[in-house]
Amino acid sequence: MKVHRMHTLIPRPRLFTEAEGEFVLNGTVAIAAVPDAVDAVATLTERLWAGARIRVEVVDQAPTGIRFVMDATLAPESHRVDVATDGLSITAADAAGFLHGTTTVLQLMGDGIWRSVSATARTVTVPACRIEDEPAFAWRGIMLDVARHFLPVREVLRIVDLMAMHKLNRLHFHLTDDQGWRIEIRAFPRLTEVGAWRDRTQVGADDATAPEIERPHGGYYTQADISEIVAYAANRGIVVVPEIDLPGHSQAAIAAYPDLGVPDADGHPPTVEVYQRWGISPYPLNAETSTVDFFRTVLDEVLALFPSVDIGLGGDEVPSGAWEADARSRELALERGLSHPRELQFWFLDQLRAHIEQQGRRMLAWDEVLEHDVSPDVTVLGWRGDAGIGESLRRGIPVIACPDNRLYFDYRQSDDPREPIPVGVVVGLRDVYSFNPVPEWATAEQAVLLRGAQANLWAEHMEDARSRDYMLWPRACALAEALWSGPGGAFEEFETRLQSHLGRLDERGVEHRRAGGPLPWQERPGVGGRVQEPEQRQQEIDALTAAIVR
Incomplete structure (x- = not known):
């Protein structure tokens, strides 16, 4: 039986809601980000290229693709991840929240994404879901x-x-x-x-x-x-x-x-x-x-x-x-x-x-x-x-x-x-x-x-x-x-x-x-x-x- 990738996440998220479908990445993906997400974007860019030979194109707006969204009402280090068939967003109030949200997304991408290099270009999928998460201890x-x-x-x-x-x-x-x-x-x-x-x-x-x-x-x-x-x-x-x-x-x-x-x-x-x-x-x-x-x-x-x-x-x-x-x-x-x-x-x-x-x-x-x-x-x-x-x-x-x-x-x-x-x-x-x-x-x-x-x-x-x-x-x-x-x-x-x-x-x-x-x-x-x-x-x-x- 195939295990949903949510059931492989460590640390365990506080709230996870599954949805239908998946977001498919291959070739090139567009990313739109706020300034506080610059380190998260760098991490995601590095992993996508190393683990799947997927290029990142940073744009001002990304109606489809990946978006990093600021929400100042969220607690420090907390984040929200929303994945649909046409893209995903990571919402946070600070740089640490964007980084932690990116870690969650990378774990959802499945096998191979953590390797130093991929021998060939490949397709990566992220299951549709919503995750809301924050740390218990600072x-x-x-x-x-x-x-x-x-x-x-x-x-x-x-x-x-x-x-x-x-x-x-x-x-x-x-x-x-x-x-x-x-x-x-x-x-x-x-x-x-x-x-x-x-x-x-x-x-x-x-x-x-x-x-x-x-x-x-x-x-x-x-x-x-x-x-x-x-x-x-x-x-x-x-x-x-x-x-x-x-x-x-x-x-x-x-x-x-x-x-x-x-x-x-x-x-x-x-x-x-x-x-x-x-x-x-x-x-x-x-x-x-x-x-x-x-x-x-x-x-x-x-x-x-x-x-x-x-x-x-x-x-x-x-x-x-x-x-x-x-x-x-x-x-x-x-x-x-x-x-x-x-x-x-x-x-x-x-x-x-x-x-x-x-x-x-x-x-x-x-x-x-x-x-x-x-x-x-x-x-x-x-x-x-x-x-x-x-x-x-x-x-x-x-x-x-x-x-x-x-x-x-x-x-x-x-x-x-x-x-x-x-x-x-x-x-x-x-x-x-x-x-x-x-x-x-x-x-x-x-x-x-x-x-x-x-x-x-x-x-x-x-x-x-x-x-x-x-x-x-x-x-x-x-x-x-x-x-x-x-x-x-x-x-x-x-x-x-x-x-x-x-x-x-x-x-x-x-x-x-x-x-x-x-x-x-x-x-x-x-x-x-x-x-x-x-x-x-x-x-x-x-x-x-x-x-x-x-």
Whole structure:
């Protein structure tokens, strides 16, 4: 039995009405568009030519053909698609709405439209219908860690394309960590001359017995690269949100500029390399005013490259032992009226928060910041289970849900022992699809503070694009639907649509995980993981978050 193409759409539209007939495209098609649809027209033009050898002729008016129509009464990102036998229209109020409507139309065009090139000219049909759609959540994201393993520009752009294909709209770009500094800062060239490179790398999960491979690894993005990524994403309706992780996770920066670190017992700057192990480095930044000024300069360059209002400043997993053991750090804590040296973490973030707020930006920080008083102008990333999400809502602080036990895409996808370097609890396709970012107990006022959610793709165990493909897809398909269509969908019905949708991923060359588990070349035999059961992880979460729950 032939499946109507509506029953292959991902994310699932809110309203779909079938009609009789179809719109037929071949040869040349006329397109009339408003200015805000320019990126959508470019996307459609590219796909029609690549996938079917159909040319586009842009005209002032198109009584037949394809029309992009402005309707300012529609909500941001929402769209309406009307298909008849003599043409189709995409109606929206903004550029993002036109792009999302175009994605829907491309999915309705059936097989072949996502391929890089069609060997011959062919006819494409779109079934007659009406679709009305809008997102359930404003923030629908993926966090891409390029610090642990660098990803070339071409592969970042490929992920952006795949995100756009699923109506995801935030790329959280984790650019710095202990294991690498990945963004050019012209004021401080050693951040990339030294901080972007390590001479060896741990293989396997983070315990003392995991071996290291004696192979250099590194790379960084020039400012021209960053500008390209940001513009490329913007043309596809995606905001790139940078993160400079501070004041912990900073060993790569300290390796480049030792004066940024806490002095040793003799008062000398620490001599460290870019971290070759996974886990948390014991070296935080020092809390001198000169170090804060250093990162004000760094952030000035970052802000000039990224128009995103949200700017990630990290704030997670900051080891305070070095401050506690250092007389100068203890002195600074007293001078600043802090009750303990560990509070230097929040003092440091507050200085940089104020700096970016003066330039109209907003701090994005991991949920450890809730151990301190947090301004409602900050957005929290709730990552340690549900605790940070709930505490943020109770305090009236905006939050993005990314609980590790539901949305960490570096975690294993099943109990199958063949899963490559199995880490953490199982985060399976059904788990992701059933995720609801809003706690059941939240009031309507609190629910408004839940900006959305994102999957976090930490890359300790993902050396290349192929391994990232396996861990992202199709879980990111499930996340896209949960955040666009809203929670509560029927998983079995989603699975049925997913079977057709996986063909689109195949056309794009995505090496996604199959339902039966990894293919032989997707396995990592002999490389140890670190498996946890849900109860064990929840006990850790409860202990880790005890300080944030009031």
